[in-house]
Amino acid sequence: MTDAAGRTGGDPGRSGHVVNQVEGYLLWQARVAEAQERARAFTEPLEWLTTAQRERIEEHYVRDCLSRARADLQRVADRCRELRGEYEERYRELRARCLATVIAGLAVLAAGALLAVAVTRS
Numbered sequence: 001m002t003d004a005a006g007r008t009g010g011d012p013g014r015s016g017h018v019v020n021q022v023e024g025y026l027l028w029q030a031r032v033a034e035a036q037e038r039a040r041a042f043t044e045p046l047e048w049l050t051t052a053q054r055e056r057i058e059e060h061y062v063r064d065c066l067s068r069a070r071a072d073l074q075r076v077a078d079r080c081r082e083l084r085g086e087y088e089e090r091y092r093e094l095r096a097r098c099l100a101t102v103i104a105g106l107a108v109l110a111a112g113a114l115l116a117v118a119v120t121r122s
Contacts (some may be wrong), residue, residue, distance in 0.1 A: 036067035 041062035043054045 031069050032062070032066065035062045035069075038065065 036058070039058035042061055043049060043057050046054070046057075049057065
């Protein structure tokens with residue numbers, strides 16, 4: 001069986017995971033290309049460098065940019081996990097409050113119905 005995109009069956013969650021991995025890979029490769037371009041722009045005005053020196057500086061620059069980018073991404077991921085935990089906790093509290101409100105409302109309705117039945121019988 002195929003879906004609207006012509007893909008054959010399978011776990012839709014798994015395909016979403018693969019798409020996320022591919023997207024992450026492509027974004028990281030774009031970051032690498034950007035760091036390499038910036039490294040070349042950094043060493044370009046330094047005409048007195050030898051080719052080997054220029055390559056070493058560019059490699060160091062790229063490594064530094066990528067390590068900073070990785071640290072930034074880690075901080076963002078950590079914050080996302082913190083926020084997810086906070087939102088899940090708030091959702092649990094809200095769900096518990098809603099459930100308590102519904103139960104209290106049902107109890108009031110039941111008490112009102114019992115009172116109405118008691119009044120009509122007397």
